[in-house]
Amino acid sequence: xxxxxxxxxxxxxxxxxxxxxxxxxxxxxxxxxxxxxxxxxxxxxxxxxxxxxxxxxxxxxxxxxxxxxxxxxxxxxxxxxxxxxxxxxxxxxxxxxxxxxxxxxxxxxxxxxxxxxxxxxxxxxxxxxxxxxxxxxxxxxxxxxxxxxxxxxxxxxxxxxxxxxxxxxxxxxxxxxxxxxxxxxxxxxxxxxxxxxxxxxxxxxxxxxxxxxxxxxxxxxxxxxxxxxxxxxxxxxxxxxxxxxxxxxxxxxxxxxxxxxxxxxxxxxx
Amino acid sequence: xxxxxxxxxxxxxxxxxxxxxxxxxxxxxxxxxxxxxxxxxxxxxxxxxxxxxxxxxxxxxxxxxxxxxxxxxxxxxxxxxxxxxxxxxxxxxxxxxxxxxxxxxxxxxxxxxxxxxxxxxxxxxxxxxxxxxxxxxxxxxxxxxxxxxxxxxxxxxxxxxxxxxxxxxxxxxxxxxxxxxxxxxxxxxxxxxxxxxxxxxxxxxxxxxxxxxxxxxxxxxxxxxxxxxxxxxxxxxxxxxxxxxxxxxxxxxxxxxxxxxxxxxxxxxxxxxxxxxxxxxxxxxxxxxxxxxxxxxxxxxxxxxxxxxxxxxxxxxxxxxxxxxxxxxxxxxxxxxxxxxxxxxxxxxxxxxxxxxxxxxxxxxxxxxxxxxxxxxxxxxxxxxxxxxxxxxxxxxxxxxxxxxxxxxxxxxxxxxxxxxxxxxxxxxxxxxxxxxxxxxxxxxxxxxxxxxxxxxxxxxxxxxxxxxxxxx
Numbered sequence: 001x002x003x004x005x006x007x008x009x010x011x012x013x014x015x016x017x018x019x020x021x022x023x024x025x026x027x028x029x030x031x032x033x034x035x036x037x038x039x040x041x042x043x044x045x046x047x048x049x050x051x052x053x054x055x056x057x058x059x060x061x062x063x064x065x066x067x068x069x070x071x072x073x074x075x076x077x078x079x080x081x082x083x084x085x086x087x088x089x090x091x092x093x094x095x096x097x098x099x100x101x102x103x104x105x106x107x108x109x110x111x112x113x114x115x116x117x118x119x120x121x122x123x124x125x126x127x128x129x130x131x132x133x134x135x136x137x138x139x140x141x142x143x144x145x146x147x148x149x150x151x152x153x154x155x156x157x158x159x160x161x162x163x164x165x166x167x168x169x170x171x172x173x174x175x176x177x178x179x180x181x182x183x184x185x186x187x188x189x190x191x192x193x194x195x196x197x198x199x200x201x202x203x204x205x206x207x208x209x210x211x212x213x214x215x216x217x218x219x220x221x222x223x224x225x226x227x228x229x230x231x232x233x234x235x236x237x238x239x240x241x242x243x244x245x246x247x248x249x250x251x252x253x254x255x256x257x258x259x260x261x262x263x264x265x266x267x268x269x270x
Numbered sequence: 271x272x273x274x275x276x277x278x279x280x281x282x283x284x285x286x287x288x289x290x291x292x293x294x295x296x297x298x299x300x301x302x303x304x305x306x307x308x309x310x311x312x313x314x315x316x317x318x319x320x321x322x323x324x325x326x327x328x329x330x331x332x333x334x335x336x337x338x339x340x341x342x343x344x345x346x347x348x349x350x351x352x353x354x355x356x357x358x359x360x361x362x363x364x365x366x367x368x369x370x371x372x373x374x375x376x377x378x379x380x381x382x383x384x385x386x387x388x389x390x391x392x393x394x395x396x397x398x399x400x401x402x403x404x405x406x407x408x409x410x411x412x413x414x415x416x417x418x419x420x421x422x423x424x425x426x427x428x429x430x431x432x433x434x435x436x437x438x439x440x441x442x443x444x445x446x447x448x449x450x451x452x453x454x455x456x457x458x459x460x461x462x463x464x465x466x467x468x469x470x471x472x473x474x475x476x477x478x479x480x481x482x483x484x485x486x487x488x489x490x491x492x493x494x495x496x497x498x499x500x501x502x503x504x505x506x507x508x509x510x511x512x513x514x515x516x517x518x519x520x521x522x523x524x525x526x527x528x529x530x531x532x533x534x535x536x537x538x539x540x541x542x543x544x545x546x547x548x549x550x551x552x553x554x555x556x557x558x559x560x561x562x563x564x565x566x567x568x569x570x571x572x573x574x575x576x577x578x579x580x581x582x583x584x585x586x587x588x589x590x591x592x593x594x595x596x597x598x599x600x601x602x603x604x605x606x607x608x609x610x611x612x613x614x615x616x617x618x619x620x621x622x623x624x625x626x627x628x629x630x631x632x633x634x635x636x637x638x639x640x641x642x643x644x645x646x647x648x649x650x651x652x653x654x655x656x657x658x659x660x661x662x663x664x665x666x667x668x669x670x671x672x673x674x675x676x677x678x679x680x681x682x683x684x685x686x687x688x689x690x691x692x693x694x695x696x697x698x699x700x701x702x703x704x705x706x707x708x709x710x711x712x713x714x715x716x717x718x719x720x721x722x723x724x725x726x727x728x729x730x731x732x733x734x735x736x737x738x739x740x741x742x743x
Contacts, residue, residue: 038640038679039692087641089612092686114613117606121559154601154638186637199597200634222690232690260688 007256007267008062009048011216011237012249017052019249022215023142023176030177031168033214033240035184035207039222040233042181044265046083046145047096049179053081053143054106061265084110084136085147086155099263110135117155125156129166137174144171145179150206154199160206168210180210214240216251220258232260235267361574362616365439366529367426368576371396374683379426379576379619380531382418385708387531389697390645391681394531397576398615399682400608402584402643403623406630409651411673411699412623414706416582418534419621420444421455423578424544429529438548441572443565445581445607446589447553457538459704533705554581554603555591562606569614579611581622584639585629597635604642644686646679649699663714672698676708 012019022030034049036042048058083093090111097107112132120128129152136144152163172178187207211217219236235258239251255270362368362377371378371392378394380387381401387394395401405412420442427438444451460466475482552564569577583589585600594600611618622643629636640646651674652660664670676697685691698711 038637038646039685039690041686041688043686044688089609091612091615113605114609117602117609118559118562120602121557148641151601151605154598155605157598183637183641185641186634197632197635199638200632203634203638222692226694227690227692232688260690263687265688 005268006063007269008064009058009235009256009267010252010254011218013252014249016249017048017058018143018177021248028244029172029175030215031172031210031213031240031242032177032179032216032218033210034179034181034218034220036181036220037183037222037233038185040220042220043096044260045218045220045235046093046147046181047100048265049145050081050083050097050102050107051100054102060100061267079140079142080106080108081143081145082108082110082136082138082141083145083147084112084132086112086116086151087148089113108138108141120155125158125162126166128156132167133170133174137171142176143179144175144177145181146171147181148183149180150182150203153202153206160202160209163206164209168213172213180214182207182210212241215243215247216240230259231257232265233258234270361439365426365576366429366527367422367440368397369393369527369530371683376683377616379578380422381415381621382420382422382531382534383415383706383708384531384533385699385706386415386647389647389676389678389708391684391691395619395621395645396682397617397619398612399644400611400620400622400642401645401647401682402640403621404626404640404646404648405623406626406648406650408625408627409649409674411649411651411701411706412625413582414536414701416580416621416623417455417536418706419578420451420544420549420580421457421534421540422532423576424455424540424548425458425532426529426576427548438575440548440576440578441568442544442549443568443577443579444549444551445554445565445579446551446583447555448582448589449551451551451582452544452549453539455540455544456534456536457540459533459535459538535704536701537703554589554594558602558606561603562610565607565610569610569618573617575617577614577618579607579618579620581607581620584622584624586625587628597638600639601642604639608642640679644680645682648677648679650675650677659716660714663716665717669702670700670714672700672709672711674699675711 009017011017012021014021034042034045036045044061048061051058051060085093088111090109093109097104097109136146149163149167152158152167153160158166168178168180184207187204217236217238217240219238220233221236222233223231235256237251237254237256239253243251256267257270258268259266367379368377370376371394373391374396376392376396376398378392378396380394381390390401403412403415423440423442427440430439461469475485550568552561552568554561565579585594594603607620611620624639626636626648652672657671657673660671661668675695676699677695678691678693678697680686681689681691696711697708699706699708701707
């Protein structure tokens with residue numbers, strides 16, 4: 001695999017990962033869904049998306065853009081990106097972003113792991129969700145990455161519809177782009193007994209509803225053939241059902257192989 | 271900068287501000303020293319990336335009603351984090367049960383099983399990480415790993431003579447109402463009866479007596495002659511060299527970290543049994559808030575100790591009431607524990623054991639639970655037929671019979687940062703008297719089957735392919 005030429009990540013037809021059209025007010029708000037499995041953690045993809053928001057391109061992922069990238073050309077006046085996680089603490093992201101030398105004034109990290117279970121015991125779910133919306137969707141932020149919001153369903157004992165109605169939809173209306181990162185391990189099965197449980201049904205319904213609201217879907221999964229030394233997994237870029245035909249750019253559907261080793265990730269065409 | 275000086279600087283900075291600013295300020299420093307914003311609901315946000323305008327907005331909004339509580343929190347958290355960081359950096363260097371991970375250099379502690387330590391790629395479990403040991407079928411191999419994890423902590427605690435009275439370097443928390451667990455821990459393996467006799471003899475020989483001195487002189491004379499005779503035995507010498515080469519790393523590890531891990535004899539008991547100063551039992555069957563506050567109180571009580579948290583038999587119906595079979599109950603519990611493990615990441619390591627068979631039909635339920643752990647291994651004991659086959663194949667070496675497969679689903683830290691480490695059917699485990707061994711899995715050749723097949727082939731085609739003739743002399 002080392003002899004194969006690396007490929008750049010492209011999601012939209014204007015050769016971008018996050019197209020500028022997504023942030024234009026004339027178009028509606030957008031949602032991008034990132035799914036992953038146990039063996040393929042999306043940390044590098046989250047880093048790439050944050051980089052794209054700040055630098056205009058994932059410069060550490062896309063080698064060709066790294067060489068022509070002008071640090072000073074990065075648009076300073078643009079709004080910040082918020083990364084809110086129900087799974088990782090703030091330290092996890094801040095240390096990763098510090099390694100990438102991202103300008104700390106351009107991102108915000110919100111930690112909804114620390115002490116959240118205790119708070120969920122003290123306050124009503126409505127209060128907590130409102131606090132999350134207020135904290136995440138502050139003015140000055142136009143992009144929000146929400147990591148594993150599906151955990152809120154068991155944590156606050158909510159159904160899929162409630163979570164969409166009280167958190168996802170209001171948040172999506174507040175910002176131009178909402179990126180939802182979900183762990184979809186265990187979703188692919190045909191066991192009917194599973195669906196007799198309310199928990200399982202609601203989790204699946206939540207994922208499906210996110211999918212239907214999405215403009216693009218980035219799916220990470222390990223190789224079906226098992227572990228390989230030169231491939232970590234597959235990144236599939238596909239068009240989301242909510243992408244309007246009138247939208248000036250379209251999603252370039254593609255499948256990449258990727259290799260993550262010692263903190264760096266490389267993409268290859270499949 | 272010393273702790274006191276730093277504290278002085280912070281106090282000075284606070285005094286320089288006017289009282290209004292001081293009370294409306296919402297920036298606090300969390301446990302690991304990163305700045306964060308505390309929102310009215312207590313939601314904290316890292317401010318390394320918050321621009322000043324956003325921070326001002328947040329501060330002005332927070333100034334309604336709850337600012338006094340926040341100001342109190344601010345003072346406490348800065349002092350606490352400073353003192354905790356200083357204390358932790360002090361005890362990490364001198365702790366006999368900690369070593370840097372060869373993969374990430376993070377402080378790592380032994381699980382009590384040397385082979386499991388190697389499998390995890392860090393020579394142990396890094397602090398601030400959680401490991402889930404799943405087990406299929408109705409066997410109970412995971413309890414062996416759970417017990418050695420606890421026993422290793424107790425042995426570390428007693429290394430410097432601390433131990434039972436409260437002083438020491440390690441504390442263990444067992445999330446279970448079963449207080450008898452402490453009395454079931456395995457004792458340290460001191461070697462076979464032959465080894466014990468040998469060590470006694472060498473102890474006797476090491477004493478300085480006239481008889482011992484004479485014997486040593488005689489032995490030295492014999493060794494020089496035997497060395498001269500062995501010169502021709504090249505292969506033997508080469509073998510010795512190979513042996514010393516392969517054992518180099520473990521020997522150097524033993525020299526650098528001599529008390530890092532021990533072998534445990536599962537047929538013996540740890541004596542004396544751990545006291546309440548060494549082990550704390552917290553029952554999970556209580557309101558979540560009181561459970562988490564009890565756990566946090568233990569962590570706060572031992573700021574200069576490694577705290578090992580064990581959750582044995584997670585969701586076992588004999589321990590957990592039926593309400594825990596609901597995802598909302600168990601996820602809240604695990605999310606709370608995960609939060610504490612990450613908050614006190616420089617002093618905790620957690621292991622949980624879980625029997626998958628009880629929830630085998632609910633894959634999504636199981637996957638959601640697994641999601642909250644940093645590392646996952648799965649034990650799949652062999653069925654009876656496979657064990658019989660292995661016993662036949664290893665007829666002459668019964669010690670080589672493995673008991674099951676060990677699948678790796680996630681590894682601490684490495685999987686979290688995007689590396690793929692799923693390894694199914696690559697490792698096999700066997701549980702012996704002195705250790706839980708993990709080795710690469712390969713299906714052995716059953717010689718009896720080969721012989722049978724040969725004889726059957728020979729029996730079915732008796733003379734057709736015979737090319738030799740008996741000669742008469």
